[in-house]
Amino acid sequence: MIAPTRATGGYRWYVLGLMTLVYAFNFIDRQIVTILAPFLKADLGLTDAQVGLLYGTAFALFYALFGLPLARLADGWHRVRTLALGLGFWSAMTLVSGTTGSFAQLALARMGVGIGEASATPSAFSLLQDYFPKAQRATALAIYSSGIYLGIGASLMIGGGIVAGWDAAFAGARAPMGLAGWQAAYLLIGAPGILLAILVATTVREPVRGAIDGHGQAGDPHPFRAAFTEMAAITPLFASLSLRRLGARGRGVMLNALLLAACLGGAVLLVALTDAALTPAKRAVVMTVGGAAVTTNMVQWGAIAIGVYATGSWVQSIRLRDPVTARLVIGTPSFMALAIGGGLLSFGSYGLSAFIFLYGKTYLGLAAGDGFTLGAIAAVAGGAGTALGGVIADAWRRRHPAGRLHVAMAAATLSGLFSLWQYTTPDIASFYVACFCATLSLTMWIGPVMASCQDQVLPRMRGTATALQFLATNLIGLGLGPYMIGLVSDATGDLRFAMLAALATIPLVVGLFWFAARRLPDAEASLSARAAAAAGEPVNRPRS
Numbered sequence: 001m002i003a004p005t006r007a008t009g010g011y012r013w014y015v016l017g018l019m020t021l022v023y024a025f026n027f028i029d030r031q032i033v034t035i036l037a038p039f040l041k042a043d044l045g046l047t048d049a050q051v052g053l054l055y056g057t058a059f060a061l062f063y064a065l066f067g068l069p070l071a072r073l074a075d076g077w078h079r080v081r082t083l084a085l086g087l088g089f090w091s092a093m094t095l096v097s098g099t100t101g102s103f104a105q106l107a108l109a110r111m112g113v114g115i116g117e118a119s120a121t122p123s124a125f126s127l128l129q130d131y132f133p134k135a136q137r138a139t140a141l142a143i144y145s146s147g148i149y150l151g152i153g154a155s156l157m158i159g160g161g162i163v164a165g166w167d168a169a170f171a172g173a174r175a176p177m178g179l180a181g182w183q184a185a186y187l188l189i190g191a192p193g194i195l196l197a198i199l200v201a202t203t204v205r206e207p208v209r210g211a212i213d214g215h216g217q218a219g220d221p222h223p224f225r226a227a228f229t230e231m232a233a234i235t236p237l238f239a240s241l242s243l244r245r246l247g248a249r250g251r252g253v254m255l256n257a258l259l260l261a262a263c264l265g266g267a268v269l270l271v272a273l274t275d276a277a278l279t280p281a282k283r284a285v286v287m288t289v290g291g292a293a294v295t296t297n298m299v300q301w302g303a304i305a306i307g308v309y310a311t312g313s314w315v316q317s318i319r320l321r322d323p324v325t326a327r328l329v330i331g332t333p334s335f336m337a338l339a340i341g342g343g344l345l346s347f348g349s350y351g352l353s354a355f356i357f358l359y360g361k362t363y364l365g366l367a368a369g370d371g372f373t374l375g376a377i378a379a380v381a382g383g384a385g386t387a388l389g390g391v392i393a394d395a396w397r398r399r400h401p402a403g404r405l406h407v408a409m410a411a412a413t414l415s416g417l418f419s420l421w422q423y424t425t426p427d428i429a430s431f432y433v434a435c436f437c438a439t440l441s442l443t444m445w446i447g448p449v450m451a452s453c454q455d456q457v458l459p460r461m462r463g464t465a466t467a468l469q470f471l472a473t474n475l476i477g478l479g480l481g482p483y484m485i486g487l488v489s490d491a492t493g494d495l496r497f498a499m500l501a502a503l504a505t506i507p508l509v510v511g512l513f514w515f516a517a518r519r520l521p522d523a524e525a526s527l528s529a530r531a532a533a534a535a536g537e538p539v540n541r542p543r544s
Contacts, residue, residue: 059478090115255316338512
């Protein structure tokens with residue numbers, strides 16, 4: 001039912017609290033692999049690269065790609081239903097994870113989690129914009145974003161607690177249905193999400209889009225068609241047809257075909273190189289198709305090839321559908337430097353997060369119950385770092401036009417130094433202190449970089465700009481970081497070396513942020529002129 005009037009008073013805060021809880025569940029379900037990694041390795045015989053693929057690529061590819069059509073669906077359809085269905089689906093896939101008995105089965109379940117979770121933030125962001133007036137939206141979105149760290153912390157606390165309790169309760173005895181502790185963790189974490197989906201569907205009202213700002217708008221009369229069109233634009237085979245419908249000529253279609261060929265060729269080359277770096281025992285076989293073995297490296301690089309091709313096809317589509325956006329987003333060097341730099345910084349942060357508990361267990365003797373401490377550090381330091389980064393960056397911007405990026409450069413540098421201490425100290429207490437400092441400083445880059453990217457585009461382009469940033473974060477950071485650390489660990493037999501090697505991206509990140517900082521003032525000052533030059537569009541003109 002569409003609410004005809006604005007929600008006021010306590011109800012809007014109830015909706016915000018519920019959205020924040022949903023976002024926390026989003027991160028609980030995606031991050032739970034961190035605390036379960038040692039037990040998955042022991043029970044399923046996984047390699048470190050396979051752990052990285054489960055944590056990263058199996059989730060990231062589907063989360064990133066389905067985020068585009070599901071965002072269009074949320075823009076045109078019933079947002080509450082979109083969110084509730086997505087939440088129910090990813091929670092069901094988390095439940096399914098608890099019934100799996102092989103790497104392939106668990107990877108398929110993780111793909112399902114990624115698809116479902118892609119519906120959450122577009123729907124929730126849009127809903128909250130229509131529940132809170134402009135003067136309160138920054139507060140509302142900040143509270144909503146705290147769900148990230150609540151979820152990350154809870155996944156370590158709750159997941160570790162369930163495994164420790166389950167193993168203690170059934171030590172030396174057969175557990176119910178023969179479930180291992182990691183399976184029980186998936187089941188007990190997934191079930192509440194189903195109930196939460198029902199609560200969202202039955203208690204959250206769908207507000208009229210834009211009514212709170214005085215210009216209510218109906219949704220898309222054909223929302224599913226729009227979503228499928230967006231999906232076709234990034235799907236192999238269908239992408240070329242989509243480009244033709246948008247008016248692409250022979251050269252554009254040929255370029256798309258060459259992109260597909262290059263991605264497939266690159267995947268074959270990377271499979272050969274990474275297989276050569278591993279011993280036969282580490283070239284784990286995922287499944288057999290027609291008598292041919294499918295290895296973990298084939299799955300990884302095939303997925304990345306699809307992701308790169310989909311991104312390139314989407315860029316081609318944007319150039320045809322909205323050349324002004326393409327000019328101001330993709331054609332702005334400082335914007336692209338920030339997007340790539342954020343992805344590379346996420347390469348290290350996601351990669352280290354995937355293996356932090358496995359490292360602690362291997363080198364420092366941590367037990368499952370110690371996940372509570374790691375979770376508390378993630379929740380407190382992550383939340384505080386994000387908030388501090390925003391406040392300090394805004395204050396520094398008043399002193400210098402690129403001040404936000406100066407804060408981002410300092411945050412990246414400090415996080416690298418603290419991480420170096422964290423993964424070289426032999427002392428558990430020092431490990432925890434360094435972990436807190438590294439997490440606090442690392443998360444300070446998020447607000448400054450996101451805000452700097454938004455300042456370089458027109459208001460109507462903010463969604464596309466955010467989508468491009470998320471693509472870089474998910475494909476470079478989540479899609480490559482965990483897997484590459486696992487791969488290096490398998491190849492060298494040294495997890496510590498693999499984790500320290502991930503810090504090598506930080507100088508490149510700082511260089512990209514510095515490049516962007518040098519060009520940011522001019523990019524902001526010339527925004528109106530560049531928009532007008534691209535298609536005669538003034539800054540305040542709404543999209544037709």
